[in-house]
Amino acid sequence: MxxxxxxxxxxxxxxxLSLELIEAQYDLKDSRGTDRAKSVLIIVSGIExxxxxxxxxxxxxxxxxxxxxxxxxTAELLSTQQTFWETYANSIPSEGELxxxxxxxxxxxxxxxxxxxxxxxxxxxDAYIQQMRQFEQDxxxxxxxxxxxxxxxxxxxxxxxxxxxxxxxxxxxKLHGLDWRNKKEYDTIQKLRQRFSEDWIYIDGExxxxxxxxxxxxxxxxxKDLPQHNGLVEHQWQQSPIPEQLTQIENQPLDKAExxxxxxxxxxxxxxxxxxxxxxxxxxxxxxxxxGKGGAIKRIVKRLDPREYEITSIAAPEPFELRHPxxxxxxxxxxxxxxxxxxxxxxxxxxxxxxxxxxxAKPFEWQRAYDEINRFxxxxxxxxxxxxxxxxxxxxxxxxxxxxxxxxxxxKQYKITDEDWRNRxxxxxxxxxxxxxxxxxxxPYAPWHIIxxxxxxxxxxxxxxxILKQLKAD
Amino acid sequence: MxxxxxxxxxxxxxxxLSLELIEAQYDLKDSRGTDRAKSVLIIVSGIExxxxxxxxxxxxxxxxxxxxxxxxxTAELLSTQQTFWETYANSIPSEGELxxxxxxxxxxxxxxxxxxxxxxxxxxxDAYIQQMRQFEQDxxxxxxxxxxxxxxxxxxxxxxxxxxxxxxxxxxxKLHGLDWRNKKEYDTIQKLRQRFSEDWIYIDGExxxxxxxxxxxxxxxxxKDLPQHNGLVEHQWQQSPIPEQLTQIENQPLDKAExxxxxxxxxxxxxxxxxxxxxxxxxxxxxxxxxGKGGAIKRIVKRLDPREYEITSIAAPEPFELRHPxxxxxxxxxxxxxxxxxxxxxxxxxxxxxxxxxxxAKPFEWQRAYDEINRFxxxxxxxxxxxxxxxxxxxxxxxxxxxxxxxxxxxKQYKITDEDWRNRxxxxxxxxxxxxxxxxxxxPYAPWHIIxxxxxxxxxxxxxxxILKQLKAD
Numbered sequence: 009m010x011x012x013x014x015x016x017x018x019x020x021x022x023x024x025l026s027l028e029l030i031e032a033q034y035d036l037k038d039s040r041g042t043d044r045a046k047s048v049l050i051i052v053s054g055i056e057x058x059x060x061x062x063x064x065x066x067x068x069x070x071x072x073x074x075x076x077x078x079x080x081x082t083a084e085l086l087s088t089q090q091t092f093w094e095t096y097a098n099s100i101p102s103e104g105e106l107x108x109x110x111x112x113x114x115x116x117x118x119x120x121x122x123x124x125x126x127x128x129x130x131x132x133x134d135a136y137i138q139q140m141r142q143f144e145q146d147x148x149x150x151x152x153x154x155x156x157x158x159x160x161x162x163x164x165x166x167x168x169x170x171x172x173x174x175x176x177x178x179x180x181x182k183l184h185g186l187d188w189r190n191k192k193e194y195d196t197i198q199k200l201r202q203r204f205s206e207d208w209i210y211i212d213g214e215x216x217x218x219x220x221x222x223x224x225x226x227x228x229x230x231x232k233d234l235p236q237h238n239g240l241v242e243h244q245w246q247q248s249p250i251p252e253q254l255t256q257i258e259n260q261p262l263d264k265a266e267x268x269x270x271x272x273x274x275x276x277x278x279x280x281x282x283x284x285x286x287x288x289x290x291x292x293x294x295x296x297x298x299x300g301k302g303g304a305i306k307r308i309v310k311r312l313d314p315r316e317y318e319i320t321s322i323a324a325p326e327p328f329e330l331r332h333p334x335x336x337x338x339x340x341x342x343x344x345x346x347x348x349x350x351x352x353x354x355x356x357x358x359x360x361x362x363x364x365x366x367x368x369a370k371p372f373e374w375q376r377a378y379d380e381i382n383r384f385x386x387x388x389x390x391x392x393x394x395x396x397x398x399x400x401x402x403x404x405x406x407x408x409x410x411x412x413x414x415x416x417x418x419x420k421q422y423k424i425t426d427e428d429w430r431n432r433x434x435x436x437x438x439x440x441x442x443x444x445x446x447x448x449x450x451x452p453y454a455p456w457h458i459i460x461x462x463x464x465x466x467x468x469x470x471x472x473x474x475i476l477k478q479l480k481a482d
Numbered sequence: 483m484x485x486x487x488x489x490x491x492x493x494x495x496x497x498x499l500s501l502e503l504i505e506a507q508y509d510l511k512d513s514r515g516t517d518r519a520k521s522v523l524i525i526v527s528g529i530e531x532x533x534x535x536x537x538x539x540x541x542x543x544x545x546x547x548x549x550x551x552x553x554x555x556t557a558e559l560l561s562t563q564q565t566f567w568e569t570y571a572n573s574i575p576s577e578g579e580l581x582x583x584x585x586x587x588x589x590x591x592x593x594x595x596x597x598x599x600x601x602x603x604x605x606x607x608d609a610y611i612q613q614m615r616q617f618e619q620d621x622x623x624x625x626x627x628x629x630x631x632x633x634x635x636x637x638x639x640x641x642x643x644x645x646x647x648x649x650x651x652x653x654x655x656k657l658h659g660l661d662w663r664n665k666k667e668y669d670t671i672q673k674l675r676q677r678f679s680e681d682w683i684y685i686d687g688e689x690x691x692x693x694x695x696x697x698x699x700x701x702x703x704x705x706k707d708l709p710q711h712n713g714l715v716e717h718q719w720q721q722s723p724i725p726e727q728l729t730q731i732e733n734q735p736l737d738k739a740e741x742x743x744x745x746x747x748x749x750x751x752x753x754x755x756x757x758x759x760x761x762x763x764x765x766x767x768x769x770x771x772x773x774g775k776g777g778a779i780k781r782i783v784k785r786l787d788p789r790e791y792e793i794t795s796i797a798a799p800e801p802f803e804l805r806h807p808x809x810x811x812x813x814x815x816x817x818x819x820x821x822x823x824x825x826x827x828x829x830x831x832x833x834x835x836x837x838x839x840x841x842x843a844k845p846f847e848w849q850r851a852y853d854e855i856n857r858f859x860x861x862x863x864x865x866x867x868x869x870x871x872x873x874x875x876x877x878x879x880x881x882x883x884x885x886x887x888x889x890x891x892x893x894k895q896y897k898i899t900d901e902d903w904r905n906r907x908x909x910x911x912x913x914x915x916x917x918x919x920x921x922x923x924x925x926p927y928a929p930w931h932i933i934x935x936x937x938x939x940x941x942x943x944x945x946x947x948x949i950l951k952q953l954k955a956d
Contacts, residue, residue: 027893034896064788073783073793074776074827080789081820098818110789302548309547314538315554315584319547328800344572346555353548419501422508 018217025224026070032231033075033106040104040331044234046151047101050108050227053115054159055197056188057169058213063159063223064108070224077101081111083119089287091387092116092136093143097339100152103331106231113140114156114204121200122186122193133203139387141205146380150333151237155230157223158201161213163194243375248447250439251458257403259462267465271307274472279311281481282349288393289348291475292355295400296438297428298410299461301353304400304471308351317349322358324368334359334369334377335384356381360445365437378448385454395454396478398471399442404435406462492691499698500544506705507549507580514578514805518708520625521575524582524701527589528633529671530662531643532687537633537697538582544698551575555585557593563761565861566590566610567617571813574626577805580705587614588630588678595674596660596667607677613861615679620854624807625711629704631697632675635687637668717849722921724913725932731877733936741939745781748946753785755955756823762867763822765949766829769874770912771902772884773935775827778874778945782825791823796832798842808833808843808851809858830855834919839911852922859928869928870952872945873916878909880936 039045052060068076079099086092092113101107117136121128128136144154161169166188186193201208211222282289291308293301309317320341329337338356359377363369369377385395402410411432414424431438450456457474461467476482513519526534542550553573560566566587575581591610595602602610618628635643640662660667675682685696756763765782767775783791794815803811812830833851837843843851859869876884885906888898905912924930931948935941950956 030893030896061787061789065786068788069780069784072776073780074795077792078788108788302546306543306547310543312539313535314542314552314582315535318551321548326800326802328802419504422504 021221022070025221025228029067029071029224029228029231032228033071035234036106036231037075037104039234043237045103045237045331046153046235047103048106048153048155048227048230049099049101049147050106050230051112051114051154051156052108052110052159053112053118053156053201054211055161055166055194055213056186057166057173058159058161058211059216059219060110060159062216063211063220064110066220067224067227075106077105077107079107079109079111083111083115085123086116086120086136087391089392091391092140093339093387094343097336097343100147100332100336100339102328103151106227118197118200122196130203133200137203137205139390141207142383143387146335146383147333149376149380151235152333153230153233155226156204156208157226158204158208158210159213159219160210163191165214166194243372245371245375247440248443250443251446253458253460254401254439254442255403257401257406257460257462259403259406259460260466262463262465262469264465267469270469271465271472274469274476275307275311277481278308278472278475278479281476281479282312283316284481286348288350288388289396289479290350290352290388290393291396291398292352292357293398293400294354294357294361295398295461296402296407296435297431298407298414298423299400299402300464300467301400302423303464304398304468305351305353307468308471308475312349316347317351318345318347319351319353320345322352322354322356334373335380338384356384357445357449361438361441364441365434378445381449382451385451389453394479396475397449397454397456398474399446399456399458400461400467400471401458402461404432407432495695496544499695499702503541503545503698503702503705506702507545509708510580510705511549511578513708517711519577519711519805520627520709521577522580522627522629522701522704523573523575523621524580524704525586525588525628525630526582526584526633527586527592527631527675528685529635529640529668529687530660531640531647532633532635532685533690533693534584534633536690537685537694538584540694541582541698541701549580551579551581553581553583553585557585557589559597560590560594560610561865563866565865566614567813567861568817571810571817574621574806574810574813576802577625580701592671592674596670604677607674611677611679613864615681616857617861620809620857621807623850623854625709626807627704627707629700630678630682631700632678632682632684633687633693634684637665639688640668717846719845719849721914722917724917725920727932727934728875728913728916729877731875731880731934731936733877733880733934734940736937736939736943738939741943744943745939745946748943748950749781749785751955752782752946752949752953755950755953756786757790758955760822762824762862763870763953764824764826764862764867765870765872766826766831767872767874768828768831768835768916769872769935770876770881770909771905772881772888772897773874773876774938774941775874776897777938778872778942779825779827781942782945782949786823790821791825792819792821793825793827794819796826796828796830808847809854812858830858831919831923835912835915838915839908852919855923856925859923859925863927868953870949871923871928871930872948873920873930873932874935874941874945875932876935878906881906 036046036048052064054060064078068078081095084095096109096113099107099109099111117128117133117140121133144156147154170188186197188194209226211219211226213219293304295301305319309319325337335356342350359369359381360374364374388395411424411428414420446456446458455478457471457478459467459470459474473482510520510522526538528534538552542552555569558569570583570587573581573583573586591602591607591614595607618630621628644662660671662668683700685693685700687693767778769775779793783793799811809830816824833843833855834848838848862869885898885902888894920930920932929952931945931952933941933944933948947956
């Protein structure tokens with residue numbers, strides 16, 4: 009009788025929890041497009057048989073399962089040639105979404121750390137943890153809430169559960185490819201997870217009912233905690249002085265024959281240097297309109313096989329891209345593309361150039377973007393990618409000359425629109441934005457190369473030289 | 483002197499071609515969103531060293547390279563468990579785009595046909611060609627122009643070019659993994675390509691200049707040929723009679739204890755049957771609002787591990803999805819998802835249900851969608867996927883009862899919106915649309931299962947029975 013009552017009490021508690029979860033799901037979903045929008049990413053990891061799968065299964069019964077997405081991929085070794093987040097770009101939830109990640113960067117890290125032939129040392133392990141945490145901080149800043157949950161289980165209980173397991177259940181028990189009968193491996197993994205950052209939640213898998221309820225409660229609380237975007241304080245902004253290179257554009261004539269000879273030599277050298285080491289090369293072009301981005305890109309790719317490179321022209325983001333962190337669309341472009349050479353005709357710097365000047369990004373958004381971009385590029389450089397950033401500087405007079413020439417030349421008319429003239433009217437705003445960009449994003453690992461372009465010939469040679477310098481092949 | 487003149491003439495011809503190409507690129511780009519919008523997909527294949535790469539390289543120098551995308555993937559063997567188009571979903575150009583596909587389904591087919599241990603027989607080869615052509619027809623209907631170009635080269639010239647090749651150039655010469663010194667293999671591939679459909683364009687790779695110009699001319703003509711969408715004629719539409727099953731909903735009571743026992747038995751049986759053969763299972767739910775899609779899905783997944791299935795709720799397409807063929811977003815969902823079990827809460831049938839009724843699709847668009855959908859499902863079934871299509875039928879009275887109950891129950895209020903009442907007002911239109919759907923999309927390989935749902939308990943059992951039947955496990 010008493011047992012029956014307890015059962016009823018649990019049932020009614022569970023009904024209440026389920027109701028709250030469903031309500032929170034719909035509130036989260038409805039937050040999309042509002043100034044309280046966010047998304048929730050639940051990272052689950054833990055000891056085998058502690059009940060991750062069961063807890064998620066139970067949660068999916070309590071919620072509306074159509075609005076809870078589960079992604080499960082096998083843990084992979086971390087690569088020295090790819091950032092840890094690249095394969096997960098498509099697993100980052102969109103505004104209003106809730107995703108649970110069984111396969112995640114921590115599982116990859118654990119697998120790498122436990123790798124038989126080449127285990128990671130602790131310093132490297134900690135560096136990865138630090139980098140992952142930083143990435144998650146950036147997600148949170150961009151309203152992707154990250155909740156990390158470790159399902160724990162004592163050695164004794166684990167062994168008991170292994171004893172009781174029937175063979176048909178074993179298909180999902182492959183996490184980290186570990187031998188869970190081996191006490192030493194168990195201890196190592198426990199030692200490693202203690203090096204995780206303190207923002208992990210630990211759930212004891214001993215009691216299934218308590219475990220499932222605790223898990224659901226954490227998910228509920230993450231969903232309910234909707235931010236107030238407008239509450240973010242803006243910094244007092246310190247405008248950097250405009251570097252002379254942006255305003256004093258030199259224009260030395262260059263003999264055509266000399267130019268042609270140099271161009272051929274340099275372009276071949278660049279092509280060779282880019283392909284030599286089978287590492288990824290990313291070339292970013294930014295600069296005022298008509299400064300010669302298109303012409304420069306044409307000359308770089310002339311020496312390449314069309315299958316070796318990809319050119320990405322960046323325009324305004326799509327609505328679905330706006331429902332993700334700002335850099336997300338670039339993560340995806342990197343993930344989708346397997347060319348060794350990526351050329352960006354405009355780039356992620358749009359956040360602190362056009363989006364700042366035109367007011368598409370709020371001040372607190374573009375102000376924090378410098379750090380986000382620096383970390384993004386650091387992650388790329390750390391995985392053997394060379395990032396070459398080129399700013400094409402043009403004088404205001406020369407731009408006007410080129411705009412007019414474009415309007416008068418049939419072959420070039422497509423290159424000039426009313427928008428170009430409107431941008432020109434904001435010349436000083438763009439210079440200020442560029443000045444701040446140089447101040448904050450010239451890093452040792454990915455500096456800017458500012459190229460004067462009033463003389464097109466000299467500019468093209470200088471661009472090749474800059475690429476060679478960054479490739480350390482000059 | 484005469485040579486100099488010829489050179490000049492070629493140069494001026496090339497300048498003219500380049501100008502036309504660039505203009506056509508921008509016209510194509512600007513067609514986006516208009517009633518002349520289209521995209522162009524160039525499929526290139528051919529004999530090794532005939533100069534595909536060089537022709538594309540030359541083209542990319544003549545056009546604005548930022549608006550010509552090149553995709554190169556290695557040929558893969560066609561799988562018996564995946565449609566040939568699945569891996570190419572992301573290579574289908576969006577409105578206004580131009581993409582050249584080095585890696586494409588014909589290369590996969592040739593590789594499969596030439597496979598050492600298991601070559602394809604001619605009947606199967608021809609069936610693939612037929613299927614590919616059909617797919618391309620559907621692309622064309624959806625304004626993706628497909629141009630297929632074969633670069634040919636005689637045996638003699640091929641051998642000569644192989645003689646003159648230097649080692650460093652060999653990296654791209656891996657197409658089909660064939661031995662191009664082997665006359666028998668050369669002859670086989672020539673024999674196979676003669677079985678291609680007659681809409682292929684053949685370019686002789688003997689003379690590089692003529693080859694490059696011909697290739698560019700074909701691309702130019704494809705870009706220039708913009709369709710007039712509105713010119714498409716609509717059929718006289720023959721409305722099908724409404725099947726009795728949609729209006730005469732039976733409602734026999736079912737004892738709760740009996741229901742619970744049956745439910746447990748059937749749900750376990752379904753879970754086992756779905757996972758047994760490691761083949762993909764797609765379950766599609768359609769039906770009027772409140773007919774019980776959500777509840778049915780909950781009961782199916784209750785027996786599954788959350789990592790084994792994916793639920794996709796289909797809402798209105800995103801703007802970027804609208805710039806692709808209608809079915810494209812479903813191709814992508816299949817490609818992105820590696821779960822064996824996909825459950826669709828509404829589906830591609832939206833085209834001939836909500837989009838027809840609400841006028842989001844033009845008559846010629848939804849009228850041709852039946853065939854497109856049938857072919858899509860046929861391709862899936864042919865690659866060992868089980869497609870289970872379930873229509874949940876409800877009476878108009880019962881729907882009203884459930885709407886009102888939802889409005890009065892806190893836990894269910896999120897399920898009812900003004901839109902549901904608006905849809906209800908179009909009850910007869912939806913019945914007509916459903917009637918036409920049954921008439922035209924009940925196929926031997928993927929029939930519809932119409933389930934009466936006024937009695938929820940019986941309905942759930944019937945749904946399980948329908949799934950078992952389609953899995954041939956009943």
